[in-house]
Amino acid sequence: MPVKLPIYMDNNATTPIDPRILEAMMPYLTGEFGNAASKHHVFGWRAEEAVENARQQVAELIHASPKEIVFTSGATESDNLAIKGVAEAYRERGNHIITCLTEHKAVLDTCKYLEKNGCEVAYLTPDSTGQVGPQQIEQAITDKTILITLMAANNETGTLHQIAEIGRLAKQRDIIFHSDATQAVGKIPIDVEAMGLDLMSLSAHKLYGPKGVGALYVRGRGPRVRIAIQMHGGGHERGMRSGTLNVPGIVGLGEACRLAQQEMDHESPRLSAMRDALQSAIMSRLDHVQINGHPIQRLPNTLNVSFEYVEGEALMMKIKDVAVSSGSACTSASLTPSHVLHAMGVPDELAHGSIRFSLGRFNTPQEADYAAEHIVQAVGELRELSPLYEMAKEGVDMKSIKWRGPVH
Amino acid sequence: MKYGDKVIDHFANPRNVGALDKSASDVGTGIVGAPECGDVLKLQIQVDTEGRIVDAKFKTFGCGSAIAASSLATEWVKGRTVDQAGEIKNTAIAQELSLPPIKVHCSVLAEDAIKAAIADWKSKNGKE
């Protein structure tokens, strides 16, 4: 069967909507338009019932109680609410936050903002696989530490953190533990109890649901976690997040969680088989290639590869029928490539040559074969064009050259 | 990032890819950029006894716009005298390729590469 072009392999950026999810949402985009806060008529009741059903579906996927789910506009908002919310609510207890350099900007920039407002933040450097270990965190803890925020899975490399171990540590030391699990939810099993999480962010559009809706898990007991309100108003979501609920979006998120739970057991091995096939096709046919991320503790769908001597944006242009991402940053505004790869110690020239393939529910093994075929060919062509490849073949030591960079 | 038609054309069919003998006295080689910045342009010119550029070759590590700018630069220098080639401005390259502002540095590198190649040829031939 010929593959249909273009092929979408950028599922960590966003996922297509699953038709079943759209179908579940449709009534709430049409006839069932009620406001879930309208307590005195059937339109409101039906909307509320749909929202509570979705809350149950989200809670089940992550082993939480429905009362612990706060609907938001997405993971960025959830991260902001969790981190600012804790920093403000626990100010009397301390002002120190521990995080990691490979976090998403939604976490990093929130932390930077808090630094301007009296917080101190430890940005831990991961090892070369992208992991920060429990010991490293333990060493960073001070008597003022109120929050550890560490992503469950990295969006660029797929590297997983040892969340359960870090959760135990946080609990022992009586520190609140937040995880941005945007990339992990739906791809790997999540259990907020077993992982010792107090707060956790997730987003529907990484789960084949709609954009602009997500949730924050907020631990309700053992112990109850307090967060300071960031969005004031009508007191929706138990006062934690005001604003008329996005009923169709929330229904979509709920259905997305239900489907993820139902399908994860066979979908994860399917994804990792395709990913592994793509990886070995590339590795067996090209030299000077490096995998970025943890070789094993990694999301099943993600493959981040650096191709030496070629630049990522040019590669993406060559394989234009396969939509992927790159850690390169060939713009005047920023010549620094991916902050994630940089933190892992990947040299900048290799970060410039990195490509992230992120597979999803709608990819097929034939598409993975097509992608492998084309990336191998594109790398070959661009290497023929590359002065660095020429020098490498001539045995020139690239480190010995005094490069004449552009004048900035 | 959307690319202009001319960038796409030069990227798909780069002109004058290759290498000239960098030890030859009539060849000037310019290498600009740095791997850690994501662009390295190598541009070479071959100059006849009248000071006219008779051949040019390039190899580029960089994005599509950097490759296109190098390719265009080799086309433009061929047939010109070294003095004329030295007057090629990055703005003309950027305009010809309709480079967006974030890609203008690619044209700057192309201009630098031409200048570096000329300087190398001059220093080899005692014309400094």
Ligand SMILES: Cc1ncc(COP(=O)(O)O)c(C=O)c1O
């Ligand atoms: C790890 C991580 N956190 C946060 C976000 C932001 O999510 P949203 O688009 O729902 O705000 C993303 C997606 O880009 C992500 O990958």
